[in-house]
Amino acid sequence: MKLRNLFLLCCIALISLTDVNAQKLKFSKLDASPMDAAHYPRRAAFQNYLGEDDPDRTQKIKVLYCRPNKKGRDVFGTLEPFGKDWRLGANEATEVTFFSPVEIGGEYIAAGTYTMFAQLYSSNWIIKISSERFIGGAENRDITKDVVAVNVPTTTVPKEREEFTIGFQKIDDGNCNMVFEWDRTRVSLPINLNPVSLAGKDKSPMDLVQYPNSSRLRNYQKPEDLDKAVAKVRVVYSRPQMNERKVFGELLKYGEMWRIGANETTEITFFEDVTINGTKVKKGRYGLFAKVNEDNWEFIIHKNVQSWGTPNHDEKDNVVTITAKTEKTPSTLEALSMLLVENGSNQVDLVVGWENTMARMPIMLK
Numbered sequence: 388m389k390l391r392n393l394f395l396l397c398c399i400a401l402i403s404l405t406d407v408n409a410q411k412l413k414f415s416k417l418d419a420s421p422m423d424a425a426h427y428p429r430r431a432a433f434q435n436y437l438g439e440d441d442p443d444r445t446q447k448i449k450v451l452y453c454r455p456n457k458k459g460r461d462v463f464g465t466l467e468p469f470g471k472d473w474r475l476g477a478n479e480a481t482e483v484t485f486f487s488p489v490e491i492g493g494e495y496i497a498a499g500t501y502t503m504f505a506q507l508y509s510s511n512w513i514i515k516i517s518s519e520r521f522i523g524g525a526e527n528r529d530i531t532k533d534v535v536a537v538n539v540p541t542t543t544v545p546k547e548r549e550e551f552t553i554g555f556q557k558i559d560d561g562n563c564n565m566v567f568e569w570d571r572t573r574v575s576l577p578i579n580l581n582p583v584s585l586a587g588k589d590k591s592p593m594d595l596v597q598y599p600n601s602s603r604l605r606n607y608q609k610p611e612d613l614d615k616a617v618a619k620v621r622v623v624y625s626r627p628q629m630n631e632r633k634v635f636g637e638l639l640k641y642g643e644m645w646r647i648g649a650n651e652t653t654e655i656t657f658f659e660d661v662t663i664n665g666t667k668v669k670k671g672r673y674g675l676f677a678k679v680n681e682d683n684w685e686f687i688i689h690k691n692v693q694s695w696g697t698p699n700h701d702e703k704d705n706v707v708t709i710t711a712k713t714e715k716t717p718s719t720l721e722a723l724s725m726l727l728v729e730n731g732s733n734q735v736d737l738v739v740g741w742e743n744t745m746a747r748m749p750i751m752l753k
Contacts, residue, residue, distance in 0.1 A: 420455040420477035427555040427563055447580055449484045450503075450565070452476040454550045462570040463507055472504045472515065472525035475567065476551055480504065480522050483565075490582030491516065492537035501534065505567070505574070511540050512567075512574050542573045591627040591649035598727035598735050619752055620735060621656045622675070624648035626722045627741075634742040635679060644676050644687070646696040647739060648723060652676070654692050655737075662751040663688065664709035673706060677739070677746070684739075684746040685710045711746040719743055 426432040431446035438444070455477040460466050467473045475481040480502040487498050496516065504525050506513040519532040551569040558564060564575040597603050602618035627649040632638050639645050647653045652674040659670050674692040678685040690704040723741040730736045730749065737748040 418453070418478070420453040422451060422453050422478075423553075425450040425452070425553045425555065425565075427565075428557070429555065446486050448486065448489075448555070448563075448565070448578070450481065450553050451483075452481040452551075452553055453478040454552065455569075456551075457547070457549050457570055463572055464509060467507055469507050469509060472506050472528070474524045475503050475505050475553070478523065480524060480528075481553070482520075483516070487580075488582050488584065490579035491576065492535050494535040495582050495584060496534055504528070506536075509541070511538055513538050514574070514576050537576060539574050539576055542575075544568065544571050544573050547571050589625070589650070591625040593623065593625050593650075594725075595621060595623045596725045596727050597621040598729075600727075618658045620658070620661070620727055620737075620750060622653065622725055622727070622737060623656075624653040624675075624723070624725060625650040626724070628722045629719075629742060635744050636681065639679050641679060641681050644678050644697045644700070647675050647677050650695070652692060652694045652696060655688065657750075659753055661753075663707050663748070666707040668706055674704075676700070681713075683710050683712050686746075686748045709748060711748055713744050713746050716740045716743050716745045 424432070426446060427448040428443040428446070430437060430441075430443035434444055434446065453476040463469070481504075482500060483503050484500045485496060485498050489496050499518075500520065502517045502519055502522065504515045504517065506515065513536050515533050515536045517528065517530075517532045518534055519529050522528055547570060548568050552567075554566045554568075556564040556566050556575065558577075561579065561581040563578050563580065565578055567574045567576070597618055598620045599616060599618075601608060601612070601616040605613065605616050608616045625648040635641070653676075654672060655675045656672045657668060657670045661668050661670075668688065672692050674689045674694060676687040676689065676697060678687065685708055687708050688706045689700070690706060691700055694700070720740050720742060723739070725740075726738040728736045728738055733752045735750050735752060737750060739746055739748070
């Protein structure tokens with residue numbers, strides 16, 4: 388009986404303690420500038436009601452922002468001073484998510500979540516999009532993280548809007564405007580939903596070697612030399628650099644397969660049938676890998692040419708393998724380099740070198 392009473396007392400004490408802790412909780416009241424969301428397309432907010440083939444099912448943009456009220460105040464130029472950045476709302480900085488890349492002000496913006504601001508003037512706003520996240524307002528923000536700044540004109544609307552509002556206006560299937568409106572001011576930010584994607588400067592630039600070398604520039608050959616300038620082998624590859632790194636054994640682990648370059652799988656093209664390591668290889672395009680070991684490389688010619696390196700490579704695609712001893716390069720090679728070198732009347736060697744190591748893959752021609 389005493390044990391039971393002690394158990395009941397403990398339960399009562401625990402309930403009382405829980406109740407006391409609960410009384411200390413303070414739930415927030417409704418915010419004077421409540422948060423809201425704007426979607427493009429608008430119907431994407433109701434995705435679970437839309438059919439699989441409904442074009443509005445795919446959400447492209449979502450904006451989270453807080454909606455301050457005018458409350459009889461002069462807004463632009465007074466409440467929100469001209470010449471300063473504004474968070475495009477209240478409380479936290481307005482947040483925009485692009486679910487696929489867009490183009491704004493001629494700048495390509497990758498899919499992701501950003502914050503938005505506007506530098507205000509009477510006749511125009513400069514809309515700024517930043518990669519900086521989780522900040523309240525525009526004070527002390529890192530302007531180096533702005534990814535675009537677009538100058539857009541203001542227009543005056545006839546009806547005064549009490550709450551700051553963000554919405555969208557469809558222009559066509561590839562373009563829309565993000566629209567900001569408060570008081571009697573409206574601003575429209577053009578957004579290209581189908582941006583041009585142009586690559587920047589590659590750290591591992593592409594290059595090629597071809598045999599014979601004269602076949603690269605046939606239009607410069609004399610008529611009597613054209614028969615000697617017929618392409619037989621070409622290799623297209625990307626050229627990574629050492630950049631003060633130890634390459635073999637560290638950057639490239641021994642025993643692992645390598646695309647013999649960077650980026651796309653290195654591509655080797657035979658313009659006629661060849662023989663490698665006793666195996667006949669028909670003319671065509673192939674991929675080239677190498678299993679890098681301390682004293683040798685195992686060159687692998689395979690059919691999976693349209694790939695980005697070695698992941699998910701199927702050995703069934705391998706056409707031929709050949710093991711080649713490694714040699715020391717005449718000098719240190721900062722960038723990966725390749726040569727096609729004649730070795731007798733019907734053999735050309737693909738020589739691959741980087742850092743202080745090189746290896747040769749012999750190719751027998753007709």
